[in-house]
Amino acid sequence: MPRSFEENLALYAKLAIKHGVNLQLDQELIMTADINDAPLVRLLVKEAYQAGAKNVAVMFNDEISSLIRYQEASSNAIGYAPQWFYDSIARAYSEGAARLAITGSNPALLRDIDPDKIATSSKVNAVASKEMMEYIGEFKVNWNIIGSPSAGWAKQVFPDLSEAEAISKLWDAIFVTARVNEEDPLAAWEQHCNNLEIHQNHLNSLNLDSVRFRGPGTDLTVGLAEGHIWVGGWGYAKNGVRCAANIPTEEVFTMPHRARVNGVASSTKTLSLRGQILEGIEVEFKDGKVVKASAKKGEETFLKLLESDEGASHLGEVALVPNSSAVSKAGVVFHNTLYDENAACHIAMGRCYSENLKGWDDMSEDQRTEAGANDSIIHVDWMIGSAEVDVDGITKDGKTVPILKAGEWVS
């Protein structure tokens, strides 16, 4: 007998706490969610306390209030970020808290807001939250992101359905990507992470110099950082806890060299960024830096993103995802990066992840930059893979190794 929605939701919550965050006995948990996620939040709170949480601090957002702020706030207000708030979360992480983020806001929430305002606010908040985000970016604490549909998101994905039907269909798709539709979701997730580890180990054994993406509108060679590590599925945070940062995750990713990326790339999926929809992105890289960029939709927002700081026009991540991933199988364009980046190979502008570089902790900042690490207040993934894109690895001695053929793993 198929499980009810409520049973699936409870399993999803269990998966997030046990295998996503992997919350430890007496560990505190910082959760971020929209107020509409309350039914899921309550299941997560229950799972977390049953797992022995010391505290679960839910930081609720209300996306409608966020929109009102953009509509009504003075320019002083738009240029202000509450440092006291970000510092408090950083302090909680420094004292041992884990993080669970629930994503799912309306991707077009800020459609009618001036991109200038959004860029200003995003930037001051990114600067103010830098220390907080380092706990995530440097993988100092165990963390996890999962999805939960807002009505606005569901209607964006299924515009022809009623709101209730759209939400229900989107939950079905989310459950497929998280393996919650499987008989034993936790075991299926474990199996899946083990599979990703096989690809990760294979890629690490190749000791590649670069990867090359080729497809319609894309011929991009991404040089890899000196000492790069491919990572996939789950990994160990610096606090010693193994967690899966994303549910779903289908990627095996590593660190590009910030100065060795050349060629052109075209987006293959819609990107939701800062409450706006971006489509048809085309970018040219020279020696690691974006030298030309355009977009058919949302161009201003994309260009402003690249201007966030010096590192924003360089890459911080390159990720391989087979076109036949469980996210692709859900048969949905999600308009949400957590999902869409796990349906296609992607690259990320901005900040790199420390776990992707050997010896990070023992290196000076100059040594990291020298190895190819990129720093920025932003980290934004966008999708360049599809069934029409091939990916080759190029080894240090110039050999070409096919990695993905027509979007699928070669081995």
Add this chain to the structure above:
Amino acid sequence: MPRSFEENLALYAKLAIKHGVNLQLDQELIMTADINDAPLVRLLVKEAYQAGAKNVAVMFNDEISSLIRYQEASSNAIGYAPQWFYDSIARAYSEGAARLAITGSNPALLRDIDPDKIATSSKVNAVASKEMMEYIGEFKVNWNIIGSPSAGWAKQVFPDLSEAEAISKLWDAIFVTARVNEEDPLAAWEQHCNNLEIHQNHLNSLNLDSVRFRGPGTDLTVGLAEGHIWVGGWGYAKNGVRCAANIPTEEVFTMPHRARVNGVASSTKTLSLRGQILEGIEVEFKDGKVVKASAKKGEETFLKLLESDEGASHLGEVALVPNSSAVSKAGVVFHNTLYDENAACHIAMGRCYSENLKGWDDMSEDQRTEAGANDSIIHVDWMIGSAEVDVDGITKDGKTVPILKAGEWVS
């Protein structure tokens, strides 16, 4: 034509921001609310930004998640309070933020939870939030509390109505207490605060030694602090902003002398405390301290409250409210202290308010205690007034001045 509910709610929000908090240009606002208060919160956010708020940080709570915590958390978790969180709010206040609290949770939410657990958790959180609460107790920032019904609260007040009807009726009553039913609510509120000022000035001119409450089960003489000040309606916070801390407010209140309270007092209204319902409280004071206490309902919770610390069994506030106040006129027993304390004279166990003592800022802690000020991690009001209770003032030279007769102002 009578206004719609939506129009009244918008006026209520305007009243809270303009006359309650009196939010200043470029001031930050910390708001606390339940997630179910979102429709009101959005109106408040809009009003606040239109008034020039630098930021509105809404700290949403979910009462169901709070209940789950009590049901599922380990004893370690129950004994833990997130210091990082309270410190961050204290920092926001220290940097100039104002406060707006929305109250209205289910008064019987924790009915089935062990009062021991609740006492432990309340105490550690009170200790952790002491610095934060000092900004409120010492009136360092402008602040305001308003009500917004949860379904649980509305059903407690109107058990025989459907949930939707109960919520609607409770809103009607709240609007009456806040003067939102008047043609010009903001003007009516101003007029009301001016009226309270007249009583405040009269009481201050009497230079009383003590006040005596007499009624069924009550004969209580409350000695007043040396240099006490009666305050009512609105007042100036130490940041220079005039605000009305409560909407509604019907009280004129001052500081008892912590060591000069004698006699017996009986509660005249239900008290909702720590998610539990308390009724039939009877207390005996000797030289300021509670020496005997009982309650017909919720006794354990009341006794644990008194044990919170040394100051918890002494008084921090005495307040005069006519029985015919607008809150009484609403004709509802609210089961919520914000309202019920404004329908009857009351006293508060615990921490005093600095605004009720002349020269507070220039006094040492010993001097404050000597004058009669009481300190505690708690501040809990309970109602001892009714139409059957008379209040006399006793002047320094032993004269008796009738203040309230059968619950009504004498002059």
